[in-house]
Amino acid sequence: MGSRDNILARIKANKPDAIGLPQIDDTLFDDEYDLIKEFTKKVEVVGGNVLEAQSNQDILKQITTLIPNTVVNFSTLSDSLDFNTINLEAIKNPQELEDLDILILESDLGVAENGAVWVTDKNLPIRVLPFITKHLVFVISKENIVPYMHQAYNKLSESSSGFGVFISGPSKTADIEQSLVIGAHGALSLTIFLKN
Amino acid sequence: MSHSKLASIFNKDEKRVDWHDKALWFVRHKRDLSVHQVKGWEELRNLGHGIKAHMLSNLDSYLIEFEENAIKNGVEVHWAANGEEHNQIVHKILKENNAKKVVKSKSMLTEECHLNPFLEADGIEVIDTDLGERIVQLAKEPPSHIVLPAIHKNKHEVDELFQEHLGTKPCDGDPQYLTREARKHLREKFIEADAAITGVNFAIAETGGFVVCTNEGNADMGAHLAPVHIACMGVEKIIPKQEHLGVFLRLLARSATGQPITTYSSHFNKPRKGAKMHIVIVDNGRSEQLSRPDFRASLHCIRCGACMNTCPIYRRSGGHSYDATIPGPIGSILSPGKDLTKHSSLPFASTLCGSCSDVCPVKIDIHSQLYKWRQIITKETPQPFIKKKSMEIMGKIFAKPAQFEKVGKIARWSLRNLPKSMINSKPNAWGKARDLPTGPKQSFDEWYNERENNKKKD
Ligand code: SF4
Numbered sequence: 125m126g127s128r129d130n131i132l133a134r135i136k137a138n139k140p141d142a143i144g145l146p147q148i149d150d151t152l153f154d155d156e157y158d159l160i161k162e163f164t165k166k167v168e169v170v171g172g173n174v175l176e177a178q179s180n181q182d183i184l185k186q187i188t189t190l191i192p193n194t195v196v197n198f199s200t201l202s203d204s205l206d207f208n209t210i211n212l213e214a215i216k217n218p219q220e221l222e223d224l225d226i227l228i229l230e231s232d233l234g235v236a237e238n239g240a241v242w243v244t245d246k247n248l249p250i251r252v253l254p255f256i257t258k259h260l261v262f263v264i265s266k267e268n269i270v271p272y273m274h275q276a277y278n279k280l281s282e283s284s285s286g287f288g289v290f291i292s293g294p295s296k297t298a299d300i301e302q303s304l305v306i307g308a309h310g311a312l313s314l315t316i317f318l319k320n
Numbered sequence: 321m322s323h324s325k326l327a328s329i330f331n332k333d334e335k336r337v338d339w340h341d342k343a344l345w346f347v348r349h350k351r352d353l354s355v356h357q358v359k360g361w362e363e364l365r366n367l368g369h370g371i372k373a374h375m376l377s378n379l380d381s382y383l384i385e386f387e388e389n390a391i392k393n394g395v396e397v398h399w400a401a402n403g404e405e406h407n408q409i410v411h412k413i414l415k416e417n418n419a420k421k422v423v424k425s426k427s428m429l430t431e432e433c434h435l436n437p438f439l440e441a442d443g444i445e446v447i448d449t450d451l452g453e454r455i456v457q458l459a460k461e462p463p464s465h466i467v468l469p470a471i472h473k474n475k476h477e478v479d480e481l482f483q484e485h486l487g488t489k490p491c492d493g494d495p496q497y498l499t500r501e502a503r504k505h506l507r508e509k510f511i512e513a514d515a516a517i518t519g520v521n522f523a524i525a526e527t528g529g530f531v532v533c534t535n536e537g538n539a540d541m542g543a544h545l546a547p548v549h550i551a552c553m554g555v556e557k558i559i560p561k562q563e564h565l566g567v568f569l570r571l572l573a574r575s576a577t578g579q580p581i582t583t584y585s586s587h588f589n590k591p592r593k594g595a596k597m598h599i600v601i602v603d604n605g606r607s608e609q610l611s612r613p614d615f616r617a618s619l620h621c622i623r624c625g626a627c628m629n630t631c632p633i634y635r636r637s638g639g640h641s642y643d644a645t646i647p648g649p650i651g652s653i654l655s656p657g658k659d660l661t662k663h664s665s666l667p668f669a670s671t672l673c674g675s676c677s678d679v680c681p682v683k684i685d686i687h688s689q690l691y692k693w694r695q696i697i698t699k700e701t702p703q704p705f706i707k708k709k710s711m712e713i714m715g716k717i718f719a720k721p722a723q724f725e726k727v728g729k730i731a732r733w734s735l736r737n738l739p740k741s742m743i744n745s746k747p748n749a750w751g752k753a754r755d756l757p758t759g760p761k762q763s764f765d766e767w768y769n770e771r772e773n774n775k776k777k778d
Contacts, residue, residue: 128399131555131603136380138611143377145560146370148567152360166580218545219511237358237570238580251592252544255537255584273566273581281562284527286393286590290569292581295537299452299468300495301475302343308451309503309510310537310584 150274159236159269160318166239170293171306172314180204183228183263183317190315191226191259199228200247201263218252227257234262234269234316235276235290241316242276244288251287260294260311265319322665327637336474341635343471348629350578351679358574367567369683372620375558376610382525382558383601389528393590395597403433406602410435410517410550413598414444417548419514423506425532425539426450427519428466428623429552429602432645435517446517447509449538451502458485464639466646467576467625472638506538516542520553520599521622522568526561529589530599533572533582540586550598551588555606556619568622571681575624609657614692618653620682627676627686633669642666649676649686656693664701667693706747728763735759 164174177183180201188194188207197209207228215221233242241262243254254260270276280288295310306312331337355361375382387397398413400406406429414422422439424430424446436446436457448457452469456462458481463469470478475493482488482498486505491497518539523530530551532539543549559568565585573579591597610616628634628648639647644655644663652666667690670676676686703711717724735743736759744751762770 127401127405127603130401131399131601131607132380132383134603134607135383135555135610138607139379140377140613140616143370143373145374146367148367148563149363152363153358155359170579170583222507222511235581240581240585250544252541255540255544273570274563277563277566284589285587286592288587288589289540290581290585291583292579292585293583295535295583297451297499297536298577299450299455299470300478300498301473301493302346302468302471303475303495305495305499307503308499308536308538309449309506309541 148274150272153272153274155271157236157271159271160266162236162271163234163239163269164318166237167293167314167316168239170239171296172239172293172316174316174318177263177317177319180263183261186317187226187228187261187315191313194225194259196224197226198224198253199226199261200230200249201228204228212249215250218250218256221250221252221256224253224257226259226261227253228261228263229254231262231264232268233276233279234264235273236269236271237273238292240276240290240292242280242288242290244285246285248287254289254291255295255310257311259313259315260291262291262314262316263319264316321643323637323641323643323669324665326641326643327633327669330472330638330641331636336472337636337638339474340472340638344468344629344635347468347577348626348679351575351626351629352578354574354578354580358570364567364570365681365683368571368622368681369620371559371564371567372682373617375560376556376616376619378560379555379558379610382560383555385525386523386528386558387601389526390599391528393528395528395591395599398598398600400600400602400604402604403602406430406433406552406600406604407435407438409600410552411439411442411444413548413550414439414515417515417596419444419548421445421447421509421513422515422517423447423449423509423513423538423542423546424453425516425518425534425542426453426469427517427552428645429519429554429604430517431463432604433552433602435552447506447513449506449509449542450534450536451499454502454506455481458482462640462645464647465625465628466623466648467628472640507541510541510545513542513546515548515550516546517550517552518543520551520557521572522559522565523553523557523599524560524562524565525558527589529562529587530557531565531569532586532588533569533584534586535577535579535583537584540584543586543588544592547594548596548598549588549591550600552600552602554602554604556621572622572624575626575679575681605658609654612657615653615657615689617684618650618657618686618689620684621650621654622682624681626679626681630675630679632671632673632675637669642669649690650684653686653689653693656697660697661701664697667691667697706749710747725763725765732759732761732763736761
């Protein structure tokens, strides 16, 4: 407890006089995007892929053609029992997901300005899933794409979750002489299906 | 050692300097392209600055609010006055959980506290998992940049390091192959880890949660697999509300690498079922920096690295020449606050061109703070004899116009007529790496008067 109180007392003594908190005015940033066009462009810029789909069956069909012959698959889509090769309820340690090939997740928020997709504990049965999988697939409705991060956080303000993440593109690194390599520790590829 | 001495070591390899300079300028250029696409970028920077200034003026209450909410979320909160205490807290948590293998995601704070050697001394294995950090860890070097830790190494050096430590095949520095091998190597470490340590990019008072940004996904691989997650943060990482993330996440990656956002922006609020989460809140000199009105804005820093990428001195002297965890322009403000004598040369490692302040996403007046440190340092620390004497003499000469004119005449004549060996002699530090110009025949005064006279004649 000693350090806590000391630190707080020192900060209190050393801080400047009160300075007001600025308000965020979203309208300053509005570029009047075509949301779907901008979102698609940004996902591609960050190394991902955007496709259209009519139904869940359509998504499963397209993804198995795109990434064929995978062994360990999991999807949270409602009618994907044929697709899933693992039962998450039987998984005791997240480490057991090490060989996951494809993960399909639903999201209800995407951001046009940076191609990021939001997922939380709510649609994420085990937290490590989207990071440990080789190929990551998101499904999102077009109406759930917002223009900027500001609107995204306005939508999030009510829901509180244990864990949530914005994911924009597959994992990447440029740590070896600044050459961009897709696929560092996380997903090697990212595909996003847009539904009407 | 002074910055200029360390820089001259880096400068010995001219090719490397050239390449380092270009690599960083490339990143700066990507930043420009990216921010020019954002409507209202300046307003966004103003917001970033304003929110941080407000936060500092109310920091104690926000920290208390953050702590309360974090505890409600089931997170254990610890406080450390300095690096030593931070290390002991982390060590204690690891011991309690019987953790011997630790995966660490990039955190400049743990670097600042020298956590790795502290834990390693007790036989705990600490693996840095950001690829750049892993590279410098294998090379037994500190990072040379806060966003690009291994920017000073070329791919052939990485190739050799990996052959030696990871048993890879020689590959002529193929980044694709080397990254794949690193992925395999580090996956093993993630799977085996007993605990994960991460930094914190933003901590939110309103929710008690914190955000960690990475491109590789290493923070998440560590935190969601290991049974214990320890997050270490400086007191200044607090922001009031979650909605403020909208401002900072828009600013951070664009300023750092030109990306619209980092690949992963992970919001940790509660520990996952069956796992533990700890937060260590660290002061280590920050509250003291808060007491200095001229320098407190340096605590706004969100560690994007933009000021380093743009700094003409940093690009040509390399991060190691700053001999500090945070190098470059912002480091040159932070370091003297910690140890004025050791870091007295850093505020002089700047051209004061102001480029750092121009790119800073939270509008820190970096170059004017460097100028202010210079004034303090010249007063408070002993200056080299030649510098002190020459300044004294210059001051006297400037004070008397007639004398200045006389000395100017001699100087112009000398520059034209004396041999180079005399002009670029030892006491003349300016002549070390450059030739001085040939002295003009006229002084500016003479030229101006002549021009005015000619005008009258016309
Ligand atoms: S001082 Fe500004 S530009 Fe430099 S790292 Fe910090 S936030 Fe970025």
